Amino acid sequence: MDVGDGAYSSRTAEDVFRDFRGRRAGMIKALTTDVEKFYQLCDPEKENLCLYGLPNETWEVTLPAEEVPPELPEPALGINFARDGMDEKDWLALVAVHSDAWLLAVAFYFGTRFGFDKESRRRLFNMINNLPTIYEVVTGTTKRQFKEKTSNSSSKNKSSSKMSRPAESQTKALRMPTPKEDEDSGADEEEDEQEHENTLCGACGDNYANDEFWICCDVCERWFHGKCVKITPARAEHIKQYKCPSCSNKRARA
Numbered sequence: 001m002d003v004g005d006g007a008y009s010s011r012t013a014e015d016v017f018r019d020f021r022g023r024r025a026g027m028i029k030a031l032t033t034d035v036e037k038f039y040q041l042c043d044p045e046k047e048n049l050c051l052y053g054l055p056n057e058t059w060e061v062t063l064p065a066e067e068v069p070p071e072l073p074e075p076a077l078g079i080n081f082a083r084d085g086m087d088e089k090d091w092l093a094l095v096a097v098h099s100d101a102w103l104l105a106v107a108f109y110f111g112t113r114f115g116f117d118k119e120s121r122r123r124l125f126n127m128i129n130n131l132p133t134i135y136e137v138v139t140g141t142t143k144r145q146f147k148e149k150t151s152n153s154s155s156k157n158k159s160s161s162k163m164s165r166p167a168e169s170q171t172k173a174l175r176m177p178t179p180k181e182d183e184d185s186g187a188d189e190e191e192d193e194q195e196h197e198n199t200l201c202g203a204c205g206d207n208y209a210n211d212e213f214w215i216c217c218d219v220c221e222r223w224f225h226g227k228c229v230k231i232t233p234a235r236a237e238h239i240k241q242y243k244c245p246s247c248s249n250k251r252a253r254a
Contacts (some may be wrong), residue, residue: 002004011114013124020107020128021051025204027099029136030059031092032204036249039088042080050081053103068070085087089139096135104128137205140222202244203228217244 030051041061042049052060064074064226076098083091089191107128111121135141199208202222208214213226213233216243226232229244236242 009025011110013111013116013120013127016107016110016114016124017127019055019110020103021056021131023106024131025057026059027051027053027055027096027103027134028137028203028205029057030061031096031134033245034059035246036093039083039249041214042083044084046080048078050075051078051099052080073102073109073165075099075102093135093139096133096138098183100133100135103134104155132200132205133209134205137200137202140202140220161196199223201225201228202246215242217242217247219243219247 030053038051038059038061047063048060050064052062054060056145061080064077065071076095079095079098082094086094107124108121111124116124200206200223201208201214202217202220202224206225208223213224213228213236214223215231215236216223222244224231224244226236231239231242
């Protein structure tokens with residue numbers, strides 16, 4: 001986002017949120033679907049490295065800005081040094097926490113530079129707060145909370161309908177329903193729909209939508225948009241055991 005003085009009066013909370021969301025999407029990719037590449041780039045033998053999320057939904061691991069003070073707040077420095085000294089999951093979670101802090105810093109830096117008033121700052125925060133944090137996406141925190149609510153039925157239903165074509169049932173791939181013939185089925189399905197809205201894609205971090213195809217990893221049990229992991233409904237029908245990119249990469253390194 002251009003922070004030139006001439007743009008100050010035209011920037012809105014929605015503009016800053018779009019910048020936030022793009023950077024967030026890029027960092028989530030680094031820590032999930034692109035985790036193998038991210039892991040390799042964070043070589044402990046290199047100098048202090050930072051993970052940057054870019055507004056165009058891409059990411060970059062590079063040295064910090066040379067100018068002092070920098071144009072924007074800087075992300076955590078030296079994330080590569082801790083890579084080999086920690087369990088990989090713990091290291092990724094640590095990077096995720098620092099990434100969340102950096103995104104908030106950048107967003108409210110823009111808010112201050114663009115002269116946001118109290119209402120604009122509140123609107124910006126509310127839009128940000130409606131999204132799960134990077135930490136929640138990477139660690140599956142929100143998914144685990146959802147899983148606890150549905151633990152009594154999910155294991156039974158998963159084997160019967162793990163993935164499907166949206167045309168057959170727009171929510172079947174995620175909700176894994178079993179046929180219900182009792183009179184309470186309508187109310188139960190409505191409750192399930194509300195609960196599944198809290199399910200997050202393990203790649204992009206967005207919430208469940210009933211018009212999209214989803215697939216579940218048989219290893220980590222996280223859910224993904226088919227488009228995020230490049231799996232179509234037709235291809236899914238021929239997969240006996242699906243492994244997400246992150247789990248596949250971990251197996252390759254082992």
